[in-house]
Amino acid sequence: MLPDLHMHTPRCKHAQGEPEAYAQAARAAGLTRIVFTDHAPLDDEMDRVHRMTRAELLPYHAEIRVLAESWRGRLEIGVGLELDWLAGYEEWIRAAADAAPWDLCLGSVHFVPAPAGWEFIIRRPAGTEQAILAAYWQAWGDAAESGFFQALSHPDVYRSVERDPLPGERELACRALDRAARAGVAVECNTSLIRKGGRTLYPAPWLLEDVLARGIPLSSASDAHRPEQVGSGFQLLEELARDPRARFLDFRGGLGVAVAGGSHHRDTETQRL
Ligand SMILES: [Zn+2]
Ligand SMILES: [Zn+2]
Numbered sequence: 001m002l003p004d005l006h007m008h009t010p011r012c013k014h015a016q017g018e019p020e021a022y023a024q025a026a027r028a029a030g031l032t033r034i035v036f037t038d039h040a041p042l043d044d045e046m047d048r049v050h051r052m053t054r055a056e057l058l059p060y061h062a063e064i065r066v067l068a069e070s071w072r073g074r075l076e077i078g079v080g081l082e083l084d085w086l087a088g089y090e091e092w093i094r095a096a097a098d099a100a101p102w103d104l105c106l107g108s109v110h111f112v113p114a115p116a117g118w119e120f121i122i123r124r125p126a127g128t129e130q131a132i133l134a135a136y137w138q139a140w141g142d143a144a145e146s147g148f149f150q151a152l153s154h155p156d157v158y159r160s161v162e163r164d165p166l167p168g169e170r171e172l173a174c175r176a177l178d179r180a181a182r183a184g185v186a187v188e189c190n191t192s193l194i195r196k197g198g199r200t201l202y203p204a205p206w207l208l209e210d211v212l213a214r215g216i217p218l219s220s221a222s223d224a225h226r227p228e229q230v231g232s233g234f235q236l237l238e239e240l241a242r243d244p245r246a247r248f249l250d251f252r253g254g255l256g257v258a259v260a261g262g263s264h265h266r267d268t269e270t271q272r273l
Helices: 019-028 054-070 090-097 129-146 169-183 205-213 234-241
Strands: 033-039 076-084 105-108 111-114 117-120 186-190 218-221
Touching (some): 054 090, 105 129
Parallel strands (some): 033 076, 076 105
């Protein structure tokens, strides 16, 4: 079974259930490998209600390492971060990424620049996505090239419903995917929309085709914010894994998460497929 490479802990203030409960749920779901990727802090002010503080980074890392040790032989458990990509916050992002030997750093775009500051763009109502497309895909491409991340999370997370591409959306996305392919970062296949009533992954089927056509590696993710969500919707990912074009990242205990091609700033801790 594919590993679940994206889940949270109560440290981010909007997930529930202790890490031990996530591990138990993973085993119950038949998973053998998981990586925690809780929301990393920025400057301890920006969006602090949805992330841990800087002071928690090392305790979080240590807590999950202890958990991993207690599950050794039954479940491989890694510890990583989901980091927000925001222009101007690069030094904060670097500080979190370098704070510990993370197994995986996911890059996410949850905010885009707006006249009144930052605009939160997750699961926007249909019809309002158009306004953020250009800024979103620009930021997403910038994140891909930043060198901080091994995979970029939920690529069309601004989408709340099943729909065809919006005018210009595919062109913007493809330009960003070209940048991701050159940079060698993986694109996450995230099952969280299914829990919100959707039927497809992030990325949507048309976008996934564009990812696969570029030979970009994939990462498998539930984005669980509760233990019972670990591995949810993975039957869609297992189906996708049968596509000969699909190459998924893997997590192998002490080797960290394998990157299929490309480079990363901590190559020594990753293993190539
Ligand atoms: Zn979250
Ligand atoms: Zn997440």
